[in-house]
Amino acid sequence: MNLWGAIIVAAVIAFATKLAGHLIPAHLLSGRSTRRVMGAMPVALLAALVATQTFTGPSGTLVVDARLAAVGVAVLALLLRAPFIVVVVAGAATAAGLRWLGWG
Amino acid sequence: MLRQGLSVGVATGAYGISFGALAVAAGLDVWQACALSLLMFTGGSQFAFVGIIAAGGLASAASAIAAASMLGLRNALYALELTPLLGVRGPRRVAAAHLTIDESMAVAVTQDDVPASRLGFWVTGISVFVLWNLTTFVGALVGNAIGDPRTYGLDAAACAAFIALLWPRLRSRDSVAIAVVGGVVATLLTPTLPPGIPVVVAAAAALLAWREPRVNGDEPIGARS
Incomplete structure (x- = not known):
């Protein structure tokens, strides 16, 4: 599969998921446990993405570098209720600054 | 509005x-x-x-x-x-x-x-x-x-x-626990599995939400964002 193929497949699944919610009878997804698990999925996936994006080094090794400092600054910004774009730019600037100083 | x-x-x-x-x-x-x-x-x-x-x-x-x-x-x-x-x-x-x-x-x-x-x-x-x-x-x-x-x-x-x-989804103790488990599982699997697979496997942490949340004032997870 090339990259375009992957994009189209992922986009079709995303749209089908949304449409399914509008078309299928509500009672099929009405189990409270089912709904809780579906609702919790973004939490598990996003946490996994934070972890892997932060610690994955070359060829799957775990490393601590400027990205961990960036996440720390991002959390600080979130605690100060900064908007999304400020959090992202602060994270990027932290890593860029540390690398400019020769670390990470 | x-x-x-x-x-x-x-x-x-x-x-x-x-x-x-x-x-x-x-x-x-x-x-x-x-x-x-x-x-x-x-x-x-x-x-x-x-x-x-x-x-x-x-x-x-x-x-x-x-x-x-x-x-x-x-x-x-x-x-x-x-x-x-x-x-x-x-x-x-x-x-x-x-x-x-x-x-x-x-x-x-x-x-x-x-x-x-x-x-x-x-x-x-x-x-x-x-x-x-x-x-x-x-x-x-x-x-x-x-x-x-x-x-x-x-x-x-x-x-x-x-x-x-x-961040905005971490409103209850249960969702924090799920996030920690998801993050730790993905990190531990990273050295042994191809990129991306650890993230997919870590999604199973969401199964922790299957049981009824404790009645301790926590908001139920999966509430809307």
């Missing part, structure tokens, strides 16, 4: 810049970045998709699709709540489905009456759609101009983006 919908649209536009830049840094071209925003149109899934492609390239395409699709499952739950509220059929229902995202859902369900909910849904959905796509394009051009993503910390920007997307 009109202002609420439009301002949500403008705020989301700012994510679009980061998404476009990160998508290009991950190896997508400008048009592929724009295609994701036009066709997939659900921010968290798009960030996940390009994040995994950035780590593993085309070889991890299946994981990228799987992670993006699982992140998008919540949109089906939003749709279940929105359908009776919107009362649309035919082509407008297809449009409503495409616009079913965190933001349009949040504005629609917090209005006092049905007409306001409907207007809130459409104004928010359409303004987010327009701005998200425009800013993705701008972000992708910026990302193209930057060159090596590490110099400007774009790889770290991805980490910051994911924690910022996660």
Whole structure:
């Protein structure tokens, strides 16, 4: 599969998921446990993405570098209720600054 | 409410810049970045998709699709709540489905009456759609101009983006526990599995939400964002 193929497949699944919610009878997804698990999925996936994006080094090794400092600054910004774009730019600037100083 | 919908649209536009830049840094071209925003149109899934492609390239395409699709499952739950509220059929229902995202859902369900909910849904959905796509394009051009993503910390920007997307969902002790388990599982699996697979496996941490939440004042997880 090339990259375009992957994009189209992922986009079709995303749209089908949304449409399914509008078309299928509500009672099929009405189990409270089912709904809780579906609702919790973004939490598990996003946490996994934070972890892997932060610690994955070359060829799957775990490393601590400027990205961990960036996440720390991002959390600080979130605690100060900064908007999304400020959090992202602060994270990027932290890593860029540390690398400019020769670390990470 | 009109202002609420439009301002949500403008705020989301700012994510679009980061998404476009990160998508290009991950190896997508400008048009592929724009295609994701036009066709997939659900921010968290798009960030996940390009994040995994950035780590593993085309070889991890299946994981990228799987992670993006699982992140998008919540949109089906939003749709279940929105359908009776919107009362649309035919082509407008297809449009409503495409616009079913965190933001349009949040504005629609917090209005006092049905007409306001409907207007809130459409104004928010359409303004987010327009701005998200425009800013993705701008972000992708910026990302193209930057060159090596590490110099400007774009790889770290991805980490910051994911924690910022996660943050508002950590409102109960149970969701914090699920986040910790998901993060630890993914980290431990990273040295042994191909990129992307640890993220997909870590999604199983969501099964911790199967049992009834303890009655200790915690908000139930999976409540809307």
